[in-house]
């Protein structure tokens with residue numbers, strides 16, 4: 374049978390191979406069908422249905438309020454669009470911490486109801502029982518260390534993590550633990566680049582950076598930030614690839630003016 378025209382899907386195994394041959398992994402968040410389709414067709418390696426949906430889709434000031442049902446809705450929309458990228462879904466706050474039985478139930482629901490390929494969980498040693506139990510069901514897990522937004526009430530701020538020696542040591546130990554337990558990858562959020570590069574080099578699983586520098590095996594950004602829709606959010610690590618806030622404002626104003634003036638619709642735009 375010809376393999377011509379067949380799409381070779383990205384798998385957790387392929388991400389490992391990418392790390393081994395030094396090919397960087399490109400990951401972005403998506404929460405809806407239309408954006409995920411454009412992203413997948415552009416060739417993105419990994420699409421994360423992040424709980425940052427709570428911020429950029431729903432307008433909350435933290436990721437804590439988003440529910441499992443809402444994450445499942447977003448993930449279903451993304452999975453319907455994606456043919457090639459690996460789709461990873463965040464387990465939201467309150468669905469896996471401190472209770473590994475509940476963690477497995479949450480994980481199984483997401484996998485059964487969305488068709489996604491993997492899950493992401495925040496934390497190290499504190500959540501290792503949940504990680505083990507989910508992995509035992511054959512569900513791949515991406516870890517997330519450093520700034521973990523679901524713990525914002527513990528940290529108090531969204532500033533850079535693991536600048537102090539003790540926290541840096543714990544992060545390195547947690548990363549090793551996640552690898553040993555069987556996670557296929559780990560996100561490092563907002564930690565010093567030197568620490569991220571050092572820990573990354575000591576791991577065999579790929580590391581993905583958001584504000585953790587170029588020494589990781591891949592990069593992730595929130596799509597609304599890199600497209601310049603959230604124009605008030607400007608952390609140092611963010612590179613903007615478009616100014617959709619400006620573009621959309623121009624389009625909305627143009628439409629408004631055309632409707633008010635009677636210019637839209639014209640003869641050719643009606644039946």
Ligand code: KIV
Pocket residue numbers: 402421422423424425426463560583593595
């Ligand atoms: O929810 C999210 O968007 C994330 C990324 C910031 C990694 O977890």
